[in-house]
Amino acid sequence: MKLSLSIxxxxxxxxx
Known part of the structure; x- marks a missing residue:
């Protein structure tokens, strides 16, 4: 998951 990158x-x- 690249959630941190999106955030x-x-x-x-x-x-x-």
């Missing part, structure tokens, strides 16, 4: 990407996009 990291979403977190990065949301931080913009």
């Amino acid at each position: 990291a990407i979403i977190f990065c996009l949301a931080h913009q």
